[in-house]
Amino acid sequence: MKLSYEWLNEFLDLSEITPHELGEKMSRTGIEVDSVEIPGEGMKKIVVGKAFAVEPHPDSDHLNIVQVEVGEEEPIQIVCGAPNIAAGQKIIVAMHGSRIAGGHKIKRGKLRGVPSNGMICSLQELGISESLVPKEYEDGIYVFEDEAVEVGSSAIEALGLDSAIVELDITANRADALSMRGSVHEIAAIYGLEHNLGADVFEAGESNTIPEFVTVNVENNEDAPAYHAQIIKNVTVKPSPQWMQNRLMAAGIRPINNIVDITNYVLIEFGQPLHAFDYDKLNSKEILVRRATEGETITTLDEVERTLTDEIVITDGQKPIALAGVMGGFDTEISKETTTVLLESAVFNPVAIRTAAATHNLRSESSSRFEKGINLSTILQAGKRAAELMVELADGELVPAVASVQTLTNEEPVVSIRLSRLNHVLGTKLSVEEVTRIFAQLGFDCDFNDDLFTVTIPLRRWDISIEADLVEEVGRIYGYDRLPQTMPTTESTQGGLTPKQRFVRWTRQFMQGAGLSQAYSYALTTPEKSHWFTMENHESIRLDLPMSEDRSELRQSLLPSLLEAVQYNVNRKQSDVRLFEVGKIFSIQNDEYVEQEVIGAAITGNVLNKTWQTAAESVDFFMMKGILEAYFAQMACLDQIRFEALTDMEQLHPGQSALIYLNDEVIGFVGQVHPLVQKDLDLKQTFVFELALEPLLAINSKQREVHTVAKFPGMSRDIALLVPTSVSNDELVTIIKANGGKYLQSVTLFDVYQGDKVEDGFKSLAYSLQFLNREATLQEEDVTKAMSKITEELQSVEKLVIR
Template sequence: MEASLKVLNNYVKVDDQNPLELAEKITRIGHEVEGHHELAVGTKLVVGYVQECIDHPNSDHLHICQVEIAPGEVTQIVCGAPNVKAGQKVIVALPGCQLNGGKISAGKIRGEESNGMICSIAELIADQRLLSDEDKAGIHVLDEDAPVGEEALSYLGLDDFILEIGLTPNRSDCMAMTSLAYEVAAVLDRKVTLPEVTKYEEKKSDITVDVETDLCTFFGAKLVKGVVTKESPAWLKNALLSSGIKPINNIVDISNFVMVETGQPIHMYDYDKLTNKGFVVKTGFTGKYKMLDGEDYELLAEDVIVSTDGGVGCIAGIMGSDSTKIDENTKNIVIEAATFDGPQLRQSARRLNLLTDASQHFIKGAINTKNSLHVLDRCADLLKQYAEAEDIYETVATQYNEEEKHVEVSVERVNGLLGTSFTEEEIKNVFDRLCFTYTLNEGNFDVVVPSYRNDITMDADLIEEVARLYGYDNLPSTLPEMSMTQGLLTDKQSKEKLMRHMLAHLGLHEILTYTLTSPSKENDFNLFHNADDQVKLMWPLGEERSVTRKSLIPHLLEVIKYNNDHAIKDVHIFEIANTYSAQEKEISELAIAMSGNYVDVPWLGEKTPVDFYVVKGILETLFKALNIEPSRYTLEKVEADNKDYHPGRSAYIKVGKTIVGLVGQIHPAKAKKYEVNDTYVVTLNLTAILSMRSSKIKFTSLPQYPSVDRDIALVVDKDVPASEIERTIFRASKILKSTTIFDVYEGEHVEEGKKSVAISMMFQDEERTLDEKAINEAMDKVLSAVEKAFHAKLRQ
């Protein structure tokens, strides 16, 4: 927010403070001053009087002016403004003046001497959005009684210093200058002076108000008749300019100033444009309606509406309707002050793209509802003073009974939490400076929380007030007492770190992609989540990032496509991240995607394209590093009609009957959708896999006795997995140490529907040298086992 020191000075004296030192003090109590600037910039600016103005002989638009810049001192200035003429009081920038546009110096313009510049307001104020077209079009003409030679910014009231304060979410009350004044007064130990509001004799009002929704806790309206729309006085316009608000006219400006002062947004209706003089706060309106800015907006049933004459009088807290707007002919107005639900208003404002200054006060919870009736009286008083209002009517409002909020805190509790030794008097001093009322009983404070302080709900909040007013920097620094703990990675963290290092050593690159994805890709390659179980953002930035992903594979394929489009064909990547659904909550996954050549060394003539066996080998290496033995998992072909993975080159990874992953090639149709070439992937459910009890590493001495190798060729059905054959052979003999499949053959001399699997086996006994008898017994056990399991026969 922008806080004007001149406006602030109306409530607490700060004009004797160094602005930068004051900014530092405000920052130290928790309201960070992120920047500062002057409302108007200009040195050596004086009030001048144009004694003579003639056309420039060498220009069709310039004028030569004789300007009195001090009593009896006249200088010549060449001016190009179309509205300059003799007899005007103007703002003069003398040679050496520093403006926003640069430094002013004396010189000649088209051959004529010019000693300075006659200024417009636009040349003094940097933010052009706050200025009227008149301010930008020509020089600014001052009142006839402006004293010649006086410093111009001071005379105009533009010599203001603005603090740019970054309010924390819990202190939105300080969006009101009166609330900020209490903070500054507490820092400086000064009193706050609130403006006196004159209470006029009020007439009986004929307007009615009604609230039909829980999204409005208070609604008040006050009728004021006989107002005159005109230009606002200088002080009011300057107060708005320094608060970052563009002045419009006295009616609009008064409502905006009251919002700046009290934090309560004000909306005004043209009373004469209302037929039944009633206001109903409700929801349920749908369709397009024209608002104050002349644009049509689509309303939804959940939007809160202030209804007038059965239609839309105002989108609550956001913008008024075109049908009830104030214009230059308005004579009688109804002032509204209300409290609307911030979250619902935020949704409406964001959808309609109408995040106005008023809506921000509701959204951030800056409303002091208890003060709303006073706000209406304040607004009526200003209309009486500056809009010539004739008749003031009684306020009509809904019932609002706010109980007085009490919070208790003890001296012992304050010192115990802060590690200090404050006395009762020191704590009393803090509460007094903050203008808190309280009762004290044997070291226990019963504090009545001011209605504008919505952030104070418990004793810790009061203790924070003591700490920040005392000064955080002044609190003693002590080390906390705690037991010593050893910093270690969790089992999951250490295993994920191991996997990352292992995959990097195998030549893969780790990537990081978005958690959010498009609904069109949400269920692609989804293996572990329910397809109908969606987690959708309430207010996504766009359709492409509107739901959480259920698989990492789609994003890996997008990375492969991006690299392929940039002439990088060999892409080997992996990612460890979470996937989400409402039912399964979140699942930690590992995904690997490989495309192109795994090995490509042209000068050696070595080239190994990525295929099923490359990714399967990486998977087995990974499992081995995690001490997951091959006997713990099985591979099972995916369904023939699988839409995501190639049915002939992909397999589920199962532990028991549970699918914990998949290894294989993406389906050609999906490769076409994602515009990638043949790509092989691995996806693992790490939540399930890392929770498995893995085998412990066992160290054994080197074998002392020789091993014996035997080769066999088994004829089995074509669909028998070779891994199952190996698993069965291992279980058949204790002295069998390793197996290697070195050939798989189908064709001539092998029965149709069968295949020949050639296996090399290594036998070894740790206690003796194997003889022929022991080896033959082991071989018989192996052949008997495979025959029983698969009807396998030795190939002749």
């Protein structure tokens, strides 16, 4: 809603209040102000001129030489290329040295050898949107039709561009401010000002007939609780006076002609949508409001034929002539030949209007107001105001009767609140007199008796119906900034993170330190992908009403979602992607919904890029395994972790995948994505892992032992083994640790060899074993004894040879 400050001043004395102060005050009292601007600010030396001579340019087929009176002693000469320039027109003239919209400066010059001392302007060149320019002036200069506009006067003032425009962002609950009258009530209440608005007058109407002219009928009173029709005859359709055009353009509405402009003017003034029909184009003397039948059609004012289903329509007894509350029909539009007008003022079912507007993608000033609600006490009053203006500005003759069908009654709601309750909620100590004054500023009648306010709410404030609404009204008019500040009286507890939150935070920090970026992915995926990367065959959880099959089931693993994110980045030329996520997975187990938190990661591309001194290094299985080992080492549980080959998960490479055990419990897996899946996703080698959070949280919560630096020296022994390639490193390390005795501290694989001098099907592994006695000097025989037992047990492995 755009408020013209000049128009507001017609109802209120705002001489002591600047537009920006008003905008700030309204924002602080509940109606947000988007902007306050003066359209003509910065423009100067732009006057109303009159073209008294127009001659073709001798060296151009589209330019004209125009002699223009501008209120000075001598006329000036301007070369103009507008197609609609003609002698006798009152026009907008930008003088030498003037500034137009955008800060552009106009100077004297020559156009094809002919001097030009200014510019004749269109409205667009003064910053007015093309959508607001009257259609006849869209492609040319603007012409003042109003005789009251004087030559030599400021064109900025003549167009009302010197008046500020306050643009409101109206929420659905304050649709009462979608009119000048509603906004005036609001501003008067905020500042405690007197206004000169006439009272709202509820009129029910009498008969449904205007003798000899029209009869009105409504098929369903719930669709149209009130419908009034008036007849204005002998009208002359012509441009509106300049003041009306200015106010309409300031409100964001394009001027059309005096009849249509009057309906739009009253729409802005009262917030009451109206529609004018050309009476002579009706096929009968009956107006019937009904629901459309399936397949019925209407051509609306935008010249689009629309097929109807069940919308409310206005008919002439035979066919639809308007889509009720949304847009009129093309066949009965007002034109220059119109002499008799049928003027409609009504209220329609808001749900039906919103449905019709959405169905036909037609959002109009009328539909937006019907959807949010209108002032039910001024329906006919607004119609009569428009009829009076048509008599005044279109030289019409009003037929006295009104044809009406109305079931509405003038029942103003009554809401009560106790003063003690009001003060308790606001935290104030307002007196009876202060609250009574606030209600008076709002225009609410109230009685006070025994701590109880009984407030009668005018129909123009249909947003107020309960006690809380009165609290809000008193609070905002009193001033939210004046409400006392109090500390909460509830008990408080010391803040902090839970052990789980601390562990998750630490996990995220570790993964980021390892070079991975945190991702937040969709929990919903496709029915197929919801079973990817699962170690057990659980039933997935499906949405009852999914928006699409791509997001129809909850994931049972983080990896499908992470691979989507990797694919998204790779498709956008980000070849090196390293992502992790801590999130939830979902499944049905034993007929119960189960949520589990897991840690997942997906990496593709290079871990090291090529430089002048290093070669590029791509991610591989051992790089992923190394990240996990470092992660477990930080939790001091690496000695409880083991990896076992995994060959039966369809989405993982059977030769580069492993289950991860924490003691004897499987807590996750690591491996390369299966080549067929990589091909399907158009990815290069991609590696993933997924870990269950709860077991890791449990092991991380255990108290850790901290040892001082050993005082005694340790010993190391190396052992080299020739083993079949089917024997894993993890099997051998397990045997070594199990038989290494209490002094064995660590086992490190430092060499792997296959090739020359090593039989096919075999590999050479070399391990370094570290021994340490923390309480005394380690004896040679203790180490020798441990190595003998290790050697003995290793020899039990089939085809193993100790080198």
